[in-house]
Amino acid sequence: MNAETKRPFAVEIERIARAARDAGRVVAKAGSERRTKALRAIADAIDRRAAEILAANAEDVAAARASDLAAPMIDRLRLDEKRLAGVAAAVREIAAIADPVGQIVKEWTRPNGLRIGRRRIPLGVIAIIYESRPNVTTDAAALCLRAGNAVILRGGSEAWSSNRALASAVADGLDAAGLPRAAVQLLPTTDREAMTELLQRDGEIDLVIPRGGEALIRFVAERSRIPVIKHYRGNCHVFVERTAKPSAGLEICYNSKVPRPGVCNAAETILIDRAIADSFLPALAERLGQAGVELRGDAEARAIVPALKPATDEDFAAEFLDLICAVGIVDGVDGAIRHIERFSSSHTEAIVTEDARVAERFVNEIDSSTVIVNASTRFADGGELGLGAEIGISTTRLHAYGPMGAEELTATKFVVFGEGQTRK
Amino acid sequence: MNAETKRPFAVEIERIARAARDAGRVVAKAGSERRTKALRAIADAIDRRAAEILAANAEDVAAARASDLAAPMIDRLRLDEKRLAGVAAAVREIAAIADPVGQIVKEWTRPNGLRIGRRRIPLGVIAIIYESRPNVTTDAAALCLRAGNAVILRGGSEAWSSNRALASAVADGLDAAGLPRAAVQLLPTTDREAMTELLQRDGEIDLVIPRGGEALIRFVAERSRIPVIKHYRGNCHVFVERTAKPSAGLEICYNSKVPRPGVCNAAETILIDRAIADSFLPALAERLGQAGVELRGDAEARAIVPALKPATDEDFAAEFLDLICAVGIVDGVDGAIRHIERFSSSHTEAIVTEDARVAERFVNEIDSSTVIVNASTRFADGGELGLGAEIGISTTRLHAYGPMGAEELTATKFVVFGEGQTRK
Secondary structure (H helix, E strand, C coil): CHHHHHCCCHHHHHHHHHHHHHHHHHHHHCCHHHHHHHHHHHHHHHHHCHHHHHHHHHHHHHHHHHCCCCHHHHHHHCCCHHHHHHHHHHHHHHHCCCCCCCCEEEEEECCCCCEEEEEEEECCEEEEEECCCCHHHHHHHHHHHHCCCEEEEECCHHHHHHHHHHHHHHHHHHHHCCCCHHHEEECCCCCHHHHHHHCCCCCCCCEEEEECCHHHHHHHHHHCCCCECCCCCCCEEEEECCCCCHHHHHHHHHHHHCCCCCCCCCEEEEEEEHHHHHHHHHHHHHHHHHCCCEEEECHHHHHHCCCCEECCHHHHHCCCCCCEEEEEEECHHHHHHHHHHHHCCCCEEEEECCCHHHHHHHHHHCCCCEEEEEECHHHCCHHHHCCCCCCEEECCCCCCCEEECCHHHEEEEEEEEEEEECCC | CHHHHHCCCHHHHHHHHHHHHHHHHHHHHCCHHHHHHHHHHHHHHHHHCHHHHHHHHHHHHHHHHHCCCCHHHHHHHCCCHHHHHHHHHHHHHHHHCCCCCCCEEEEEECCCCCEEEEEEEECCEEEEEECCCCHHHHHHHHHHHHCCCEEEEECCHHHHHHHHHHHHHHHHHHHHCCCCHHHEEECCCCCHHHHHHHCCCCCCCCEEEEECCHHHHHHHHHHCCCCECCCCCCCEEEEECCCCCHHHHHHHHHHHHCCCCCCCCCEEEEEEEHHHHHHHHHHHHHHHHHCCCEEEECHHHHHHCCCCEECCHHHHHCCCCCCEEEEEEECHHHHHHHHHHHHCCCCEEEEECCCHHHHHHHHHHCCCCEEEEEECHHHCCHHHHCCCCCCEEECCCCCCCEEECCHHHEEEEEEEEEEEECCC
């Protein structure tokens, strides 16, 4: 009685987690074709039930407006016909990704004749904890199903009606393919105690992926008994090295910073090789200044362009997610590597250079999850890298590092074929 | 002052963890040849300082005898000249394994011309927490170094002097190769509070691997803020299917159970296809009975061989680690799969069959970390599978599943080469 009072969601969450475990086994064995069928049927159900989903979303948006939610949050929440068509299209794209389950990663034969292989299997049950974007409901469900997993979804309270309507379309798709509805379950409450209860079910759930702000990720990481794949921040750097073509340097800095400053793969710091700073920095300040970017420079940068605001160590560590950018002058690739090692968030760093040996050093020594030569940091994205889709970007190294696609939602098992071998 | 009193090891553990992080960066960048040189020098130092190591070990063994430690524990602890030569030889074998760092796992080109690759990098800093076997000190250190990692070792108190002597030989080897001694640190105390403090350092340590009994593993898993790779139990099954050659069935059951009953890849349950139980079970009972194995059978097995003791559900779930074996009669491969799914520890299961389709079904549907056709369960071992060595066997799927070799101590980063591409 007392325990019940203290843990009001324990029984229900246990039931949900166990149903997910059982459903995961069915999805894993169902085979690639059936999973593809389910994914296509989910996309069709989203199209078919568009009016209902948009009505539910309109309720969420109205409630968000009434509660004075910030405008960018409301924009993330809002669906319209075009966006919803995009949601269905994203599920169809995931349906077209090669099914990783059963893939043989490697095969070899031992001197005693044993034939060994490593085959991909689903991870099992994945919990996704996310905030206001309702499209995560179907994106995450689809990518987990593609890799043969069951999924438990816990969306934000502000998207409650939208998520319920989308989850109902997902259930239609599972029905159509004869897969259990428990393969994709939306938690029936957004209560944080229910989420905390979920994070204790390490017997049934194999992985938790939080998607959202740093506060959410820390909340999950601190309470979870289940392994968590974290993506805290993206403090991405662009380093313009002395041999860089100035035009390439300007274009890559502009593209990495300006068009979408609020995303995690946008650049937050630009480092300039001292050897070219006198010419490159004024050109950069003009180009980014015209685009409305506030540049904050170290002392050396401000000696070249006095109009820059001063940059502190906090600025060099910051993920501004805005039209603000720190600028530092460094001594060649060594200086850039030292600066990045000090302030790295392990997300993405780019170098602009025409010197192949310098590029190779940068690529070898920078240990961020994506290291880019002569291209925008904005390519650090599962779709852009060719993974088909992404469920998140890991900035810790265990299991997955960088953008995570369907393969990252699998494990491998050893398969051994013998002819009666025994061990001496 | 108060915080100091409550957390007496906090300052020292922080220093150790930070030194490991810094040393890990050096080891990662040192290159394959230098790591190989260090490993060979460690093996040489073990040989050179054998007398000192054996004297230290003799102290541990004497103290263990004085405190009435169980005989098998004392045997695990004990080194002699031959065993110590084996310890050095194991390090030399690890020196000969292909260095995984820098390996390109996969490469592809995007339609926009970006060339993408995934390159192996070290995980960073690994903590190994183990019990009485002193050889883990050098095995674990060597495998972590092979993959470019730093390592923090926390051995059992009963092996304290042996571990210190071995760690000192490791330091000699690091010196000889010009690598920092902090790349391999033995905790200066076996106090559990110090270990608990270590398990909070998720900023510096990337992975914890506990090696030992279930109590140790649970202790670590419950306290760690760092990801833990667990290996709880091995309840391995052998299923003898109706088409099996009886002689192969008997040999594989014998080899899986008898020669080393105390290891995790030994069989604990034998399942027999109902269609051959009348003939196979009596032969099995005779063969294993002669070897001193106590068989515990389900009702159907005891109807065939009445001398068997009865097996309960607890027996079918048990890891006996002894000359005891549960026996169940099942209805073909389906019955075997159902039984294994119910009692599986996710470690290793084997089938003996001459029917390739049945073998393929077993291999597809059993989701344990190693699935074996027509060979002994004892091949579930990093060395036997060709990984060169193993640091443990994971029975959970995240990051690694099954025996873990040098590759499993790495991550991959994305490396992108462009020619000025920007994102639209």
